[in-house]
Amino acid sequence: MSSPLTFLTEASNWTGPDGIASRLGTHMWVSLTAVLAAAVVALPLGVYLGHIRRGRVAAVAIANLTRAIPSFAVLAFVVAAGGGIGFKPTWTAMVALAIPPLFISALVGVAEIDDAVVDAARGMGMRPRQILTLAEIPLAVPLLLSGLRVASSQVIATATLGAFVGYNTLGRFITVGRANRDDAMLYGGVIVIVGTALIVDQLLRLAAKRSLQWRKAQQ
């Protein structure tokens, strides 16, 4: 009866296309690109709406709605709508799930900036574009980072699910482990996934905290 630790320390399990290293790499790479793609869509829109102080109510409604739709549902829906299997539907679902938290945190982050600060910036002679880049965005960074934190955890979880629709990510250790009744592989996979999720989450949490201190120092 081998244990997950044996599984994780067995060198051969790390190499090759079905190894831990390869799947972890795929998992992180696809997560990163999905978040970046989502950011490209969500951030400019969110920042703009926040700047003109519109759409707050809609944002709250969106937040509530998206909470009701789990990643599995989005993934299955994309597959059903003809997205095929494997990489395509998984990545699409990841981007779709990452957009709401990034959008909302950008909108709220910019919208919540004290009007007094914007006034002061204008009074100092900053042009609108400068107000945005020098004042509003830096102040919104802590909230942006916490939105990024939510988006990342969504994306990492969805990438895990992708294995269930044929994509070769860390979730594969769970699917194969279950199929072969190989508990060592299953739990080994669990440990890697949870560990990754935790590390990313903690890093972003620290980043958000630091940025808050940095922001306080600026003001």
Next chain:
Amino acid sequence: MDAEPLIRWDWLGNHLDDVWERTTEHLLLTVVAFFAGLVISAMLTSISRRWRWTATPISAVTTVLYTIPSIVLFAALIPWLGTGLSVPAVALTTYSLVVLTPFLIVAFDEVDRATLDAADAMGMTRRQRLVSVEIPLALPAVIAGLRVTAVTIIGLVTVGGIFGLGGYGNLIQDGLNRAFPTLIVVGVVLSVLMALVVDLLLVAVGAMVSPWRRSR
């Protein structure tokens, strides 16, 4: 998936029984997890407020648990607990209390200090203060937390369907296995609908219970 339409209404008409069964399953899992989570959350909240030092460890544990993707928690519990109802019950209760506890703690922390001071000064016992002042005043924020928890659980029940653990998720996974989009669409739409209905119900409860405030 080319010739198959997104939803076949005749199938739906013929299989209302199945859909109803999944509905009751889904509801049952939600209700069990919700109330079990509520009870444990309430205990954790009162512990963390009574003995302030426990607040940090409790918060740390809930944060860690929250980061675990639900599919992973389900998968990890199955070798232990089998594929019966105990896996979703445990996993969902865990997420329920993990989501709700921070809300409960904040809800009680935010009750106005002056009001509590006045209650103490008038000679209320701790229990009297809790029942007649703290709980009524924390209630709107508690309901907000209950809403988020309920909606989250309903969504997470769906994920269990991957392992056939019950509810609308079963329909969805079935649909994926059989390349039958109707099942997927029905499963997704109904689970979202259930979440919205429950959310509205809780909003109504909140409005009834705190008429002295405008709803948040």
Next chain:
Amino acid sequence: MSTTALSGSANATKDAASDASASVVPAIEFRDVSKVFEGNDSPTIDDLSLSINHGELVTFVGPSGCGKTTTLRLINRLIEPSTGTIHIEGRDVSEVPVEELRRDIGYVIQQVGLFPHRTVAQNIATVPKLLGWSKTDITARVEELVDLVGLDRAILGRHPAALSGGQQQRVGVARALAARPSVLLMDEPYSAVDPVVRAHLQDELLALHHRVGTTIVLVTHDIDEAVRLGDRVAVFAVGGRLAQFATPDELMAVPADEFVVSFLGPDRQLRRLALRHLGDLPLTDPSPDLDAAIADGSAVVLDAAATGRNAVDAMLDSGHRTVAVRSDGTITGSITLDELARLLET
């Protein structure tokens, strides 16, 4: 614990209170009380001994951090002393079950702390309800109190959020007096209210105290308020030291040390005169000479309700040295500038 009845035998005026003090157990007494909070090097209250008589309105005043609020909160045991004891009617407060103690003490704070989820009537009824009064008694008492604090009975069914700051304060006082406590504690009750309303509330408090006669301890950072309201004023210095405890007149006539002098601020003698109403002063009887002076405009006429300070100002303004005092339309006497000055020497 003794309680003070509201209507009927409310004859505990300020004079009666100070006469009674000589032979009776004090209403509130601090004996060698000190309080040091955890983490602080110096005490918040330093060896305090103080005696408050039945029916007195005592004000605690001092700069921030002088321990006046802490001292107040020792009375109803919201804070416990590090050393020393506090007594109410001779009984050590630490020996009374704390809830029982607090139900006999009224407490009004700056932010009032009304229960937002309860109506005004329910708020006021809180302590009577805790004490198990009958429904009829509670209803009658609530109505009585609303009238006493000068509010419309229509307010009873409303929630605190619908009330103005001044109205909330009045409800707070009504709530504190509901169960006829022997002591009323007030912690900066008027600091958050605008000055015009504050003056009204202060007047109402004085009237209420005159009617009800409860022993009141009021904390304030405003020396003018302290002097205006207090039968006696306790001045606290930073570090929790009691600098002086005396009537407003004594306080301003003979300040105990440098700190009290600077805390009192300027124009002490004029402010002492502001404490006295012309109607209460020894006046020279009316005479034909006085009538003549009034007739040809060489004497100023002021109402008996005016203060000594008003008189000085009127005399300086007119250039005359005599003020005639009028009460209910008739001249009751006169006083000169010199006589006013001599009053200050007593």
